[in-house]
Amino acid sequence: MAILTLGINHTTAPVAIRERLAFPTDGLKDALLDLVRNVKVEEAAILSTCNRTELYCGADTATPQHLIDWLATHHGLPRDEFVPHLYTHTDSGTIRHMFRVACGLDSLVLGEPQILGQIKQAYQSASEAGTLGKHLGKLFQYTFAAAKKVRTDTAIGSSPVSVAFAAVRLAQRIFDDLGQQTALLVGAGETIELTARHLHEQGIGELIIANRTYDKAHALAAQFNGFAISLSELPRHLARADILVSSTASQLPILGKGSVESAIKARRHKPMLLVDLAVPRDIEQEVEQLADVYLYTIDDLRNVIEEGLKSRREAAHQAEEIIDSEVEHFLAWLRAQGATDTIRDFRLQAESARDEALERALQSLKNGTAPEQALQWLAHTLTNKIIHTPSAQLRLAGETERHDLIAAARELFKLQGNP
Known part of the structure; x- marks a missing residue:
């Protein structure tokens, strides 16, 4: 699933454009539901403030162009009026952008804290609308954690700049x-x-x-x-x-x-x-x-x-380093999700083999088989069932000279000795 951002802010557009793309708070739920329904995104959240409007979406098939089309339709605006002012981010770009926005690094006033509260409100609105899923929901949680770390570990918001x-x-x-x-x-x-x-x-x-x-x-x-x-x-x-x-x-x-x-x-x-x-x-x-x-x-x-601005600029450099680290942490979480389905299927396969063998062992006990003999049979049968398919696949890998697969299996199962 791709994580997309489509947005407009104080650096890309004048207020006359920004105000026409804003979403009123009382209409946010309907907008989110409409976005999910008509653009076919699986997850969505909208951040709308006086200085920015941003769509955050998790999508399998939707593209930024689909989001632009929806934005034009929803607000009744010709595309050429606002498209030149838009920016887009995808995946790691979206993650970094959200972290920087939450930390005040993308704000009109560097390091201002109000934006974090506005992002939390966007999260709450999407949560109440039911448009948050696993990926976007987790991204918001990582965003809040990154912002807290930047506020705690740097002086980004402590010096006066107004x-x-x-x-x-x-x-x-x-x-x-x-x-x-x-x-x-x-x-x-x-x-x-x-x-x-x-x-x-x-x-x-x-x-x-x-x-x-x-x-x-x-x-x-x-x-x-x-x-x-x-x-x-x-x-x-x-x-x-x-x-x-x-x-x-x-x-x-x-x-x-x-x-x-x-x-x-x-x-x-x-x-x-x-x-x-x-x-x-x-x-x-x-x-x-x-x-x-x-x-x-x-x-x-x-x-x-x-002096305050100088202090915040120095803190911003520290904040960017923290964000680099936090982006990697979230990307690692995303990569781990790619293995989740495989782990689940492998577990289900093993549990199915276990249940089948256990049922036969229990029936054997009812038929008068000695417990020791039934346990030995269960252990032998269960071992064979679990290793049969991997063994057959490894044998085939050897025949087809898939040495990479054999090496991966040794690493996966932590096998000692020479291959």
Whole structure:
């Protein structure tokens, strides 16, 4: 059985193409069943995210062209609109690709961890749809193991490579326990959402989202067990913030030296970390003159990010070595499957001979044959039955000068001495 991948991602296609090939979560089961039914693949799973759509299939007869035809029909798209953006992998190429995707080596942000969860969801969806078989199911298990090993044995995901991640890592250096701190985030865009996500994952004690549009702040805060305030309420809540991260589109500063100074007095000079990720800046530069205030701008974090990227690139080289090893392990498992049917048939043949001989021996005992004589007969008969066919085949191999077969038999049965 061949293992195929057909896909499109952020490096091969613009978002306008990717979004037209995406699969909604609530329609994934029907899509999988349709794929198995109409393309005649034996196994199937679909990974669909904002950055990639990939079909993973186990097939005896289906080809990548069959998958392309199905994709065009399912989405109602002309082939020439998306085919130039596709890539395909087969067998060892599929195995390596899945491992690299799961480890974040094929991601927009090198080493990002979210993709592993998305692959696990793809596995779960295929499992619930009943479209996973032995080969694809085992490949997913090996994929999860490879990703875990890369995460454990390398620093692929430990260094900050986004300003949001860098801001949270900075907070962790300043405060021993984020679970005891309050974070106030100003804005509701992508950067603030990512910062909120990182803080939530690190167990922040309290999360407040402030935004000019209250509904946006509320929608974001609800995702991370926080609460929302309007931007006009910011001065009243500022003293509560141990950590403040701001990223708005304002053309003028929204936080001045006076407001921060008042907040510090209300906090009895308990330190505050202020991170300004906006351009133009949200926080007046004069704020850095205040005692007990740590003010960082996006420029301050760029060196941290560059170091993080360097660290992740080095870790990526280690990850590729681990993946090489894990690919070989899975290929060895696949090769072993080629012998499974032969082993099963050989066992069934031996068990059939055993059952037949045992039945005759038991009948002999019932007819009054001495137990010792019946056992000797059983041992002799069973030995002859088991070795008869291999002996006949080896004799024929000798007559036809199949020395390779004779050598293989000696290795298979671990025969000592000269052939």
